[in-house]
Amino acid sequence: MNKNYYAVLMAGGVGSRFWPISTSEYPKQFHDMLGTGDTLIQKTFQRLNRFIPTENILILTNERYNDLVLEQLPKVKQEQVVLEPAMRNTAPCILYAALKIQKMNPDGVMIVAPSDHWIENEAAFAKDVTTCFEKCSGEEVLCTLGIKPTFPNTGFGYIEFDKKSTKELKKVAQFREKPDYEVAKEFLSQGNFLWNAGIFMWSVKTIVNAFKNYQSEQYQLFESGMSCYNTNDERTFIQENYPKAENISIDYAILERSRSIFVLPATFDWNDLGTWGSLYDKLEKDNDNNAVVNGKVLVDNANGNMIRSPKGKVVVVDGLKDYIIIDKEEVLLICPKSKEQDIKKILSKVKDKFGDQYA
Template identity: 40%
Template sequence: MNHYGVIMAGGGGTRFWPLSRQKKPKQLLNLSGSDLMVNEAVERMAEVIGKSNIFIVTGELQTADMLVATAGKVFPRNILSEPAARNTATCIGYSAMEILKKYGDGVMVITPADHYIEDVSALTDVLKTAILAAEQQDKLITIGITPTFPSTAFGYIRCGSEETGNIKPVLGFREKPDEAAASEYVASGKYLWNSGMFIWKASLILEKIKEYAPDIYAELEKIGNAMNTPEEQEVLHDVYPNIRKMSIDYAVMEPSASRGDVLVLPCDCGWNDVGAWDTMSVLHEKDENGNVLVGDVTAIDAEGSVLYS
């Protein structure tokens, strides 16, 4: 069975303003000091997916810069440009339709572009297990991060007690909790952080979108029917901006979990969602005053600050 990697890189990165802007969001920035975030995501994906099958979904405003940034790493034809931001259900559905119509069904590994992974080999091992599981059964699979503290910044996945080869059933999803609930979740040992990484067959996720969000699927089907025709881009630009905004969690994952159709693999890989300036402390060490200093910076009477030059 074919394997495909899809990197979601369409966000505006507004929480990293003014460094991150609409035309150059955080995924096109070098925040770690090693490489652009999107290129780090491509390198991680290349551990499990061949170069020719790695796709990036990004916004129209970022497409030109994305082509330059990923030159030699991702084939230009695999940069999918969204005419408008319509949230993850449409982003994932569009990429699944592109794969199914143009390349044939297969297992998709979907990751955001703005994650920091300390232990790439640990994530790689878990993704390989997930790909094999997705090949063997028609289940939606997600990666859950073993929580290291009661975070109120992440959503949580409630796991069942049964376990087959480190794969657990998902009983439900929880939104970002308050401190008391987060502490309860972590203490119970039954919850994982929701990473936003998914593994499933392209045909299966489209079936689930059709079942649980039929209006979104109907519009994606119009786009799919125009693929490989001269009208493809015209239909994409006419239809895509009018699709209802909805996350894949709300559209598909939550109702699917209630029917026992979602599995999770726990992962301990030093994961973090690089969402805003305060997460820079994950990427860089603090000085003796608790400051994160990036670039040519001199800190005078500064404590607990992020200083970027």
Template identity: 40%
Template sequence: MDFPHLHIIIMAGGAGVRFWPASTQAKPKQFLDILGCGETLLQATYRRARHLCPPTQIWVVTNAEYAPTVLEQLPELQSANVVGEPAKRNTGPCLMLASALVQRIDPLAEMLVLPSDHHIGNEGAFYRSVEEGVEYAQTREVLLTFGVRPHRAETGYGYIEVEQDARRDFLPVERFHEKPDAATAKRYVGQGNFFWNSGMFAWQNRVFRESMVRWQPALAAKFAPLEGGYSRGVVEQIYEAIEPISIDYALLELAGNVEVMPVDFAWSDLGAWQSVYEYLPKDALGNATQGSAVLLGTSNCLVSAPEGQLIVAKGLENYAVIQTEKSTLICPIAESEEMRRITAILGEKGYDDHL
């Protein structure tokens, strides 16, 4: 399918703290081959984007300090297509910045927004879904999000609610829900009108910009100087004057023209070590290993050792053991989503050089 005005925005500025100790401030999750596939998560996302449009219409928005890493991992991409943010301001400003740059190049642009650090299993189904979604959005005044049909009661994802018993291909969003507890997640899945929030979007750039002016006029006004031309100095001034806000809070939870396209391709946001464990093949005792490991009386564990190192574990059950050159994590695998709290404690104790 031909989309001459399609521009793909890859958001690659996350810190990836939930994958400590493999993911660090110097090299966060999106720049790692966290699944052992032979390509980093960013490279996999870019490869999928290349299936849909040329490199000149792919934009990677990242923290300025990561721009050299992006160019190293994506040598096909021109430096002008790597947009360095001077500070972390979450996904709202990230997409406003990308929108301003794309608008100057192509006033008729459509945008497909992809996180850089997700796993897509069935790529054929992914391509079919996003092409259908882009085609739908390019002729309508909608902000389209892709909602993954849930196959389990997952507490690590946000959910999108639609009208009960709705059976169309594109559905108005009733409301967005934060990550639920186990009982609530089970109820969501049982009701059948909830979808996982994938964080992937499609819209006409014009519709996005007009929506931001309506719902976030102060934030939109901050980015107005970029209409006269892009300069790093102007971007730095803008980022000094704004607060972090996600695109969900800034726009999608407020606007009345948000729709969801239910999709069925295999997807994971790889939010914690447990999601890596679920992806990897297991031995007869349910253990998943990366690198060299000898496991004795050990079951249902994730064990990851760097090249040249050996991990020996005895008597463990339901644990994650993650070793890097500088640090080792040992924790119940079900608690691996608490990495944000753990890394905060490490910072308080002066272990910044391990973060």
């Protein structure tokens, strides 16, 4: 394996659209959402570990999930877990991780990847990332993987690339916000738009320089701790200074400002597993198009449902079509799939009425 290859797994999110399984205490990346025997973060770690040395994989997460990370990823040492003492979006934690890697290896190239996505062809994923790594190693550019859209999705941001480019890696023209349906249809008809999967690659030198140029205050804040990184003094410095960082995404901080971004259209199947509906799409179905995780299910005149229950629990469903049915200990959710985007609102109402212990 190439010792200059590094990975940063983003594992600090809550995944509230997967409530009641995903909670603030035990988010979706730490669950076996697909019923495969591996949690999402375990699958992601294994995928990256195919071509990135174990010791070069960092896990970026919230302090409260430290023990979960170490429990689920036994190969990972404590020093590989990069803990955020405060929620400050993606830019500060990426800069923090990049500086840590730069101190270890100034020649490092890194991938920043969510810990909770579904990717089918892992060999194709490794090949695509390596292609970007090679580009980043030789040039001062930022790279991202774009997903070829299969329908006008309004839930993703889009990457517009140079239509005239005949090269494998396309120059990014601009990043576009989540569109409405009509705009999304227009994007697809133009043929030079990809879904933004939030998977980025760059050399540590290039991304640190980008922060220096476009986010000088953030850069100065985190660079001032360079002598502390990867030492016993790091925790104290981060506890004191991290909360001072601006709350800003990597997209707004760097990607929308840089003129040196390239996108590689991905050659693998991808799903962000962002909702129960997207999980339903990826699961095997029974003869009535019901997707079942864990439970022993008996259905009658019921089809198109997403059903999850504790392992071995008998679930009988009669007369429901296109519903989300999720049973978890003290919470049972029964909700039309068409209203899956309302689950965050439902969770908020539950918290207001019954307390935070259900969140």
